Amino acid sequence: MKELFLVHCVDTEGPLYESLTATFERIRQTFGLNFKPSTNQLNRLKAGKDVPEALRANVMDFVSDARLDYNATWTEVDAMLHELMSDDWRMRHADDFGNGYVFSWFVMDHVGFTTNPRQRALGFHAVYEHYQQILSEYTPEHDALYWHFHPVPFSHAANRASCNYSFTNCHIESIGRRLLDHLDFPSAFRPGLHCERPDIHLFLEMWIPVDFGNQAMPERAEDAIQKDVSGGRFGDWRRAKSTWGVYHPDWYDYQKPGGMKRYIARCLNLNARIRPITREEIERAFRQVRNGEPTILSVTSHDQNKMGAPITRYMDLIRDVQKQYPEVRIRHANAVDAVRRVCGVPEQSPVRFDIAWTGNRVDVRADKDIWGPQPWMSFKTLDQRYLHENMDRQDGNHWSFTFDADSIPLGSLEAIAFATNDNYFNSSAYRIPIVDGKPGEPESSFRNHKE
Template sequence: MEQSDLLQTDNLVLIVHAVDTEGPLYESTSATFQRLKHLFGLTHLPPTRATIEALRRQEIDLGGIEEKVATVVSGHLIDYNDTWDKIDRMLERLNSPRFRLKTPDSFGRGWVFNWHCLDHVGFVVNPRRRSMGFHAIFDHYAQVLRENPEWRDQIHFHFHPVSTYREAHKCATSFVNSPELHEILCRRIIERNWFPSVFRAGFQAERPDSHWFLEQWIPFDISSMAMEDHSELDAVTDFRNGRSGDWRGAPSDWSLYHPSHDDWRRPGNCRRVIGRALNVLNRIGAINQHEMDKAFARAAGGQPTVVGLASHDFRDLEAEVDFVQDLIRQAQARHPGVKVAYCEAGEAFRRALYPETLSGDAGEAPVELDLSLNPDPENDVPHLTITCRQGRAFGPQPFLAIETMSHRFIHDNLDFSLDDRRWSYAFHDDTLPLDDVRRIGVATNDKYGHTDLKVLELTRGAPSIITQTHEKKDFRQ
């Protein structure tokens, strides 16, 4: 394979398999029927496995919604990976050369997964037996990537806002009501040397608060579930009237777009770029042959096209990839001039938006920060100075994370200078004293999705002695 082939962006479909990586999920038979009641108002069904089998075969009269209910209770959707052992057995199959290279892309490369790892924190009710705790899922997949460095998978970010009664199986949408978000990112920076550049919204739901949060720090967002016809959403309670997955009015032609300030669904002048990801073998917003053909036709017209696929790790990903690869084969037969690239999400966005970065010809170097801590300045309080040494930060400020001596993790705003390349943070009575600080982390992306992250470790009793780390970890190494 020639390097020039890898740099091709014309007539190219970029496949991004974005997996909402949430760990095991358990659902009892009674809980399945509680969902059917919530989704369709079905209250008369005996809650038994025999009823589920009859619903799958569409043998029960439900007044015209038999097919929709059969989809919800299909084996693929409710036969969950409900333990880590089941997920690990699946991952062992997925990481085999037999699976990855069964149908290589146009460049001879194997399938790629984008693991959007979630932290289940802030919840107190957990009937679905989710894996709780900071880094619990992140660390599991980081280890899988370390053990399988030959593939090009990466870890990205996923977040579930905390529900009103802190139930881990319920759907909320408010970032403002979820301060756990800031602690998760603080800990990812300081404890794992990691900061996200690609995001997927929990329940594919964004609102103004999450929209504006992302605008500050994360350049790539692959959450859109825009469809040509949104009428199917009104058939189920959890999507009706925009409750979840509300992408009405967003582009459904596989184009990438910058959102509008007041409505993330409309093209506008905001910083980040939103891509579309349709669900695989799912009950709503599903990828099908028509959608795949549409993407190939767009690419045949000379527009590099990102096709996002949305999945969950508690389902059978092997079956989902087999299904998608069949769609790709049929679309490629209709458009033989189009090439396919299986991609890590950042690579796909850069290929589609900034092809000059692939050959190193971009006019702007990747962002890099300098941190300087002055613990005892004359006529001032201790303060941190952050300078953008090269490149340009994506948003108005880098993300600041502080760990205290008592192991609290705090995010705070920075003080701004008169240009957009320098910020500071003062340690005083209005913030916190420097002698209560153990570690300071600062992270930023640039618009290309390059990340720079630094952590300062303060030695107890001698805060001027610091250790600085520079890299965002690549867990395949």
């Protein structure tokens, strides 16, 4: 039986508010059109008035109700989730194996910002803990929480964009805090603004096996005239594979297949103004499966937007296309399981660490090969700082670290954590409490493992 795997990646960022003035500012930035903000003028733009013919369709789409109907508060987000999390809604969009709809929640920390005009949920874990609670309440069998991040712009404004992860260490602290506070280490990633550059490209290779960033597709005329995204400024995947495939990237160009380990999957936008999923792209995915190619059809959207109706239209379109390919069955999956299945990744048990202390030195030994060159190591200090450090590799799967005045004394710490993924994308996390400068018994957590 031939199967097409469906993955829905949600860039999980929480509520988004946009004022009328901010909407008109985005119109100016995107199209170079200046209008005095007013509800009447917005309605005129929705009707295609006062706009050059060449821009009319784009502007009408840009200001349409579907684009501007944000979930502006947690109350609105939760009302949407109450529907999407229900068994009834999920089973309305069931796959051909009786499984309900599956979401992969790529969760962001809005951190490093000093201004917040869109009223985002700022702070470490502000979004993550909300979704932890949602998933514990509804207990969807296959949904999973992964990592999403937007690098901090030079302005430190939460409504501005950047592709520069090297400007701050906020992304490092985001991972470290999630590990230390929740024993969670990510195995999959979605880039903010779909944007990867050499810094995050090399960083991901060390730690995170699965990357749903690739948005390769020919640039449409309507994309090229939108100044904020044209020419590869954000989400540049123009050189990457534009088929529905998974590839290992090149060291010097994340868009080219090469010798790295990371798995990059293609993922187009659902209900967005750029790089959208289309009937043609869905047909391409079905053709690939019919021709014997293991295939993931993946889309991404945001929880700040109303998600229910676009998903229904998307699934209706998939079912309509499927009529031409009766030999192909569709299967819902989360991001990690889909890549495992499509790429034939051999199943493994998670890494187990043996953690031993000799005075102020800790030795960490893994019972098998880990994903990257070393385990992730983070500390939480008594004055509530979260720090990341490298380890000393001794041999094979054995690393050590010495706590002293040249690094950090054990007496200044509240907890230490180690984590890794493996080649099957299992994540292993260990946390060791430090009491009066002495290490306690470690806690551990293993995720993505099939019992």
